[in-house]
Amino acid sequence: MANSIPAPRAEGLHYLGLRDDIARRIATGLLGPGDRLPAERRLQADLGIARGTIREGLFQLEAEGAIYRRDRSGWYVSPPPVVYDPTRWEGFISYVEAQGRRPATETISAELIVADPLLAGVFGRPVGAPLYRIRRRRYVDDRAVLVERIVIDAALAPDLLSHSLDQSLTDILKSVYGLSVARNQVSMRPCALTGEDAAALGVKSGLPGLHVQRLSHDAGGRVIEFDHEYWRHDAVRIDVDIRVR
Structure with a gap:
């Protein structure tokens, strides 16, 4: 399961950059339906960006239907509708x-x-x-x-x-x-x-x-x-x- 997101290639990655990176991984199959994304704290440590920025990117993907959240479990790639x-x-x-x-x-x-x-x-x-x-x-x-x-x-x-x-x-x-x-x-x-x-x-x-x-x-x-x-x-x-x- 592809559950790691490498550090951005350039500093100052904003939430749309995070959104685009995860969306690309889903589109290319690196992240598949049901795969769990790294925890927000892990993303924060790996990417060196603010927790609020990470959440903005995740919320954007959620609004698009690409990922969903389970209570006390984390973020997952959405299954096919x-x-x-x-x-x-x-x-x-x-x-x-x-x-x-x-x-x-x-x-x-x-x-x-x-x-x-x-x-x-x-x-x-x-x-x-x-x-x-x-x-x-x-x-x-x-x-x-x-x-x-x-x-x-x-x-x-x-x-x-x-x-x-x-x-x-x-x-x-x-x-x-x-x-x-x-x-x-x-x-x-x-x-x-x-x-x-x-x-x-x-x-x-x-x-x-x-x-x-x-x-x-x-x-x-x-x-x-x-x-x-x-x-x-x-x-x-x-x-x-x-x-x-």
């Missing part, structure tokens, strides 16, 4: 496994709530109608990549919370309740990961992310799920295959 096609209806587990990666799901919270005016309008239900709200953290190759908030009409899936929600929710809804998605409305926008979402993903608050909102309908037009996903910006790549007829 998961490819996501929002025009296809596949559960997270299915499309991650299809790419040769290891998916996992962790349920953070699951509760019964009542519909406020906004959710009542989304689901076409009266205010006060029972809904399930589920919050989960999802992993690829043991790395947390997204946090999702899912709201489901409790009338369509009674006793849903008695099931293990660490497995595929799509499979539970289909096999237990006979609910299949026939139509998805998906919107995506860049966002900043903040608050509990940043904490759940172990990233610095304010790091760029991708917000995916999904409204899933069955064949009869009923809304089954209303989802909000908050992805690490370096963990996903959007690919769409459009066929022109």
